[in-house]
Structures are given as structure tokens and as C-alpha cells.
Amino acid sequence: MSLALDAPAPVGFAERIWRINWGLVLVLTAIAGVGVLALYSAAGGRFEPWASRHAVRYGAAFVLMLTVALIHPKVWLALAWPIYIVSMLLLVAVDVIGKIGMGAQRWLVIGPMQIQPSEIAKVAVILVLARYYHGLSKEQASRFLYTLPALLVILAPVALVMVQPDLGTAMMVLMGGGALLFVAGVRLWMFLVAGVSAVACLPIAWSLMHDYQKKRVLTFLDPDRDPLGAGYHITQSKIAIGSGGLFGKGFLKGTQSSLNFLPEKQTDFIFTTFVEEWGMVGAFGLLVLFALVLIWGFSIAFRCQHHFGRLLALGVTALMFLYVFINAAMVMGLLPVVGVPLPLVSNGGTAMVSVMFACGLLIGVSVYRDAQLPWTR
């Protein structure tokens, strides 16, 4: 009963269950429901092969999320670094022995499971950064010297996923980590310097990119360059979304996706599949659901009484936003095509598990918002 000694008033198990943000859980389930609907339609009106597995996966991840939410943050504080290190090792493993899939090494096969370590790395980075800044005072956080380890924590996975190469994950880790650094109090001039140097490094990055990546960037800049080649995906996706109109073509009546004009319609382009059939009304509805998740995230962060929780909640929220924004902007032709799924809607096990894990952490912050955490480094 060491916990009882630290806490001003002990919180019972029933109280903790009560503190779970059931509204948020409902919204997440609604989003996953949209995913089932869209995957059912993407398979031509069949539960196989995606929709049924998506539902089952959500069920399992749902249990995981609640379990994670009920684990005391001090456990996460202690496990942050081990999780980070394991995820880095997995990233190295995927680079070394990973299976070739979609022109990039992203999967790791362990027994019957295919896991995507880059999805785990996104959460691990947030966890470690929250842990790191939890131990720093405001002055320390603003110092350049203390920023260096944080930069290393971010750039190590970025480098590893760039090798795969997975531009989308690299962008997400970079921006998600950046957001965390920003709220943790890193000086603004450092962001300025980073931004300027990033622009300066563009030519070097360009020369390191694979041909298909260069092509994607070029076609993003001008999709009509090659409407039947690399610009094909963007063009077809825009046609699908645009032809959906205000109210959509109706459930199971999307011509673009049911006729396979859409590439990767069950994963990265699931938003397109959904929007073609449900129109702008459906798209706005889905975006509102995601916005609700973000608002909940912010409010949880603001209400948390410990810095670790604040940072963790905000990091998860930032990740969630990045997922949604990058994916949606990509299928609408606002960003180059990079492999970022739409959380809880796209077909894919690892992404679902890591997103639900992150949501578990977020809800955990809410459940243990008044926990007293040791100020350790």
C-alpha cells in the first residue's frame, strides 16, 4: 500500500473506471465503426477479407486500451526507455531482415504476425520525450544542451525509417516530436534554426531519395505530368472524392473504388473509398469525430496535474492529428503520397494496436490525472 502513502486521497478501482472518458471511447468506437463500414464496401459488400478482421481487431485493441488506461503512469515512466529501446531494435531488425513490401522494407514477420515497428516507434518516441521533459525544469528545458538528447531521441528513429524508406513515418515522428519539444518549452529560435537548416538540407535529401519517392514528390507538385503513371493514384483519388459530391454515391455504390481504380483502397486510400460513397456530409462527419478526439486530448492534457501526463496527452493528440491530417491531405492531393494510414479506419493491425495503445495512454492520463509522480531524470 505504498501508493496510499503518496496520495492525498486513495482512489478506488470503481472511481478509476468512472474516470475513464467514456465519451471519448464512444467516439473512438464510432470511428472504428466507420472503418468497418468503409472496409465492407471496399471489399465489394463483403465482410471478408477486411471488415470482419477490422472489427475483431478493434475488439482486442479495445481491451488493450482499457488495460493500458488503468495502469499507473509511474509504470510508463519506468517503461518508457525500455519500450523505446526495443522499438529501435525492431526498427534496426526490419532494416536488416525485413520483408520487401510495397517497395519498402516495413514489415517484420514474427511467427504468424506481421508487425510494423515504425508504428510502435511513433508512440515510443512520444513516451520517452514525455518522460525526459518530465524530469526537467522550465529553465533546463529551454536550454540548448538539454535539447540535444531529445533531438537524438527523435532523429534516431527518423533515420532508421528513412532507410526503409518510409517518408510518412519519418515526417510523423519528426513533427510529433517537434510538437512535444515545442510544448515542453524549447526555445523558439531553435525551431527557426531547425526549419532553416531543413530547407538547406532539401537538396541533399532529394539526392538520397529513391526514384519512386522523387516521382511522388514531382507528381504531387504537378499531378498531370503523368496521369497514367505516378500521378495516377492522386488523380484517381481526386476523381473518386470529387465525384462523390455533397451526399455521395451511396453505400456500396462507389464506382471508383469498387472497380479498383483506387490503389490501396483498403489502407491508405480508405478515406477516399468512404468519402466517395458518403459525400462531403460523410467526410465532415468523420472529421468532426476526429476533431472531438483532439479536443478531448487537449482537455485531458490541460486538466492533468503532472507534467508527464500533460506531455504524454499532448503528444498522443499531436500524433492523432498528424495521422488524420497527413492521410486526408494526401488523398485529396494536398500532400505527396506517403504511407500514412487513417487511424482506426484503415486496414492494418499494427497501426490499430499502436493507435489504441496511445489512446490508452491518453485515457490513462485522465484516469491518473492527480497521480503524484517522482521527479526523476
Add this chain to the structure above:
Amino acid sequence: MKPFRKGDGERSGLFTRRALLLGGVQGVLLGALAGRLYQLQVLETQRFATLAEENRINLRLLPPSRGLIFDRTGQPLAVNRNNFRAMATSDRGRGADVLVERLDQIFSLGEAEKTRLLRELRRSRNAQPVVVRENLGWEEVARIEFNAPDLPGVFIDLGQSRDYPEGELMSHIVGYTGRVSDEDLAGRDDPVLQLATIRFGKKGVERSLEDDLRGRAGAVQVEVNAVGRVVRELDRTEGQPGSNALLTIDLDLQRFAAEKMKEHQSGSVVVLDVITGDVLVMASTPGFDPSTFARGITQAEWRDLLDNPERPLHNKAIAGVYPPGSTYKMVTALAALESKAIDPWTRLPCLGSLELGNIKFHCWLKGGHGSTNVVEAIASSCDCFFYEAARRAGVDRISDMAARLGFGKQSELGLPGESAGNQPTRAWKQEKVGKAWQHGDTFNLGIGQGYMTCTPLQLAIMTARIANGGYEVQPNLLLAKATPREELGPPAPVTKPTAPSLRLNPQHLAMIRDGMNQVVNAGIGTANQLRRDANGKVLDPSLAFAGKTGTAQVKRITERERDMGITQASLPWHLRHHALFVCFGPVDNPRYACAVIVEHGQAGGTTAGPIGRDMLVETMKRDPSRRSDRYRKMASR
């Protein structure tokens, strides 16, 4: 341990400010997404809706079924049979390498096939499918269907392929079809030719009637997915099948001719209706098996066919050129008579040879024929008479008469590969040989030797024009054509030639015919033995016929060789003379003409003659006036 450290308030304050800023940025960006959605789904939705329609609707051509070919009695010569074939489409050639490798595992295609397939997949326009393999068995179809998930864009298609039930017998006339070549496309913009499955006539009637047989393509509007797989049919316009064709050939007679030719290595038989020009028989031996072309001929098979000295690919009836030999004497006689170089009573002497300068021109009969008139000269085939007749008429008049009788130019038959033969003239020799025309050349021309060459068909045309009273009848292979098979029937019988008259003196023609009659039916005739049938029985008068023998020199036997006892029979096969025979019948009311060539058959009367006799007798026996029941039966078929 203190739960809250001093300074957490500061951290929290900064956190809140910056988090709010971040939240603001996120809000703006989400707003941008909403704006983009509005732009795409409200402002530009019309344009995208149109694009989406175009994406999924695809117009596909339906190959028409190719017209069938029958003989004049309605027996099938070329038919279509169901053909299961594996087709492949690829998304603008993407993934073609992998696909071809997988197909190779199933069919063991071989390098050449793989290359062809890869090229066609990459070239295919509008995702039109290309043919992987034809004439699949059930097992192969099953293997494709079983492996379907690994073979995107591959499907089984039920098409039609050409089948030739008579095979070699009709190979030269019917010909065969093959893939459309670039030359075939020249001048034809029929979209159906873009289809991978369509076949184009390459030889024979398949070629000459190509534009009739092909038919018109139908079209089907289908909804397709991105790899071109048809999801559902939206609209369909049926095409028009190709016209069916009734050929003038009588299959039974053709088979009879092939039987007769069997004992000889190589040769040709043509039988014409002298009134209508219908080609009843056009045999050329040996032939080839057209099904080897239908299934795709191999290099080795092709080489074999090309290298064979008997030239099986050649339709010798129209593409084989031979000196006409003595069968040309009717031309010389007519030219001399028409030009009044001789008259019906002119008698010319024959002493066995004729000297021109220091060259000796021999008659085939060593002792000579003595004095003969034109009728006797034809009957006994006296060379000396025709040397002199040719000298008197001159090369110009002979060439002119030969041209009127059909020599030196292609007929209007229309089959590909027909040769014009060579009817020499003064101008021709000056141009091609570079020397002036000599008297000796005229002598040689007079008996159908020297520069003169012709095809068996031309010999039959000449005989027909003499037999029908001087009408410029043209050979004709197509009896009737009609799109629904029910409408296909033979035209009404024709008894008078419709072709223009050659304006020859009927009396002169009658003399030529009399000469030919005497060849067979008079004691002096060179083929007098042919008045009896193969069993030695004299032919029924209603079947009596007239003819003319010919022997075309391949190698000249010199005076010295003759002295050394070298005879035709002792020469190797390819140096022996060609045996020729032309004939018509019935002798008093001619209806059919026949020309026979036995390559290297040595003597016209003994080798070619019996074939001509049997051919003509069989044809006359089957004349509709004798066997009208047969045709009535056919019409109701």
C-alpha cells in the same frame, strides 16, 4: 518525496500557452481539409463525376464470326469451331514481366512466345486483351481458373477458330488465315482488325474474299475495373457475321482429281465450265495441311514446306508456269487463219524437219507427216506445219491472238499469287533479253516452246474460249455469297455465255475444234487411244470429247545425246519433259474444258491424257442436265 516540485506551475503555464497555439494551428489545418473537400465535392464535382463515368465505361469490340465456305453442292470447306483461349490484359503493360513468367510456369511458353507476349502486352491499346494461348483443353482451362488469383488480368475467352475439314485437298483454293500483319492493315481502317483474336485471310479464297468473310464488328459497352476486367455489361450492339461463300468448286470432282493425280508426284488439274467460267476443279499436288497454319506453324515445318522440290505451298494451277508445248498450236492455227496467212484449204509439207539458216527445226515424227491441212496438222500435231504457219502469221499476230485467248496476263479469278505467265513479243524480247526478235523465235513460239510460258489455268481458259464459240469467258470461283446461310444457294443455270465475244470467225473455231476432235477420235490423232475408257471400252457418244496433247521441253536433248541413245525415260525426274493435255466435251455441244499438267510426266498423250479423259467424263456425267436431282437436294439443304 514531494509530489509537486517548485516550478511546475511555470512549466504548466508555458505548456498551456504553447499547447493552445498548437491546437489553433491544428484547427486551421483541419479547416483547410474541409475547404479542400468543399472545393472537390461541391465546386468541381461535375468535372470529376464526368471523369468517373469515363473511367468505368469501356467500349469493346465483339469479333464477328467469320463467313463459312462451302463447295457448290454445299459441303463445308472452311468452318468455325469453338476455341477456348487464354487472354491477358495488363494495366498499361505494368506487371507484364511477372505475369508472363507465371504464364510460362503454366504453359511452358518458351522464349519466343514470351517475347511476343510481352511485346503485345505493352503495345495493347485501351487495355485490349491479347492472346496467350489458343485451343486450350479442359485441363489447361482448369489450371488457369485454379491459379486465377495469381494471374491478374488473365481470363478464358470462348472464341472461334478456323477449321478446314477437307485439309490438304482444298488447301490451295481455300487457303488459311493468320494474325493480322501490318501489310494487311494497309488501306483498311476496320476497327475489328485491332482485335487480337481476329484472323485475316493469308492465302486462297480466305484472302481473296477476306473483306466479305470478315463481317462487321459488334460493340459492347462494359463497366470495367482498373485492370480491364469486365464487371458488367451495359449495352450491346450485335455485329454482322461475315458472308458465307458458295464456291464453284465441286468437292467430289476435286477429290476425284486428287485421286487421279496421286500416282504422279506433282501436277495440276483445272476444270472450267466453258459457259459460265465456273472453276469446278482446281487441283494442285502435293498440297499442305492448312491446320498447321491455324495452330501456328513451326520454323521446321515451314522450312520443310519451302525446301520441298515439289513445292506443296504453290498452287500450281495458277502459280506454276510451263511452256505450253503443242497445246499452243491452236493459238498459232487461229492466228494464221484469222490473219489469212493460211486458209482452211492450205496444205503445208512436212519432211521431218525444217531448216532455217543453219539451224534445223525437227518435227516430233522423224519421217514427217507429208502434206497436211490445218485440221490434220492439229490432229497429228505436225510441228513443221506450225513452224511454217507461225512464220507466215508472224509473232505479232500470234501474240495478239494468244492475249485474246487469255495468255500473258492474270485472269479475273482473284486468288492471290496468280502468275501471268509470259507471252513473248518483239518489244518484250528487246527489253528483257536485249536482242531483236529472230525467225527462230517465231518457229519456237509456233509450237509453244522458247520464251512462251503459261499456267494450267490459262490453258483451261484458252480451251474454254475455243470450246464456247469464242466468248471471253473468265474463270470464277465464287458461285454465291449471302450472310444468313439459308439464303445461300446456287444461281439459276446459265446456258448462254454472257461474256463478250472475241469476234473470231466461227468457221475457223469449228476447224480448230474439229482438229481437237480428231486428236482423240480419228485414227491419225495423237491421243486416239483416249476414245476408249480405262477399261478399253469406247466412250458413249454423249461423253465423247476433244483434246490436244502437249509435251513441254525441260531439257533439250541434243543431236549428239539423241545419237547416244539418251531418251526421256533415262533422264533424272527433274529434267524430264512436262506432260500436258487440254480437252473439252461433250464434243458436239461443249460445256466443260479441262487442262492437265503432270510435271516431268514425259509425254502428254500417255500420262496427262488419261487424267484429262477421266476428269472430263466424270464431270460430264455429273452435269446437272443428267443429275438434276442432286442439285434440288442441295438447295433444300
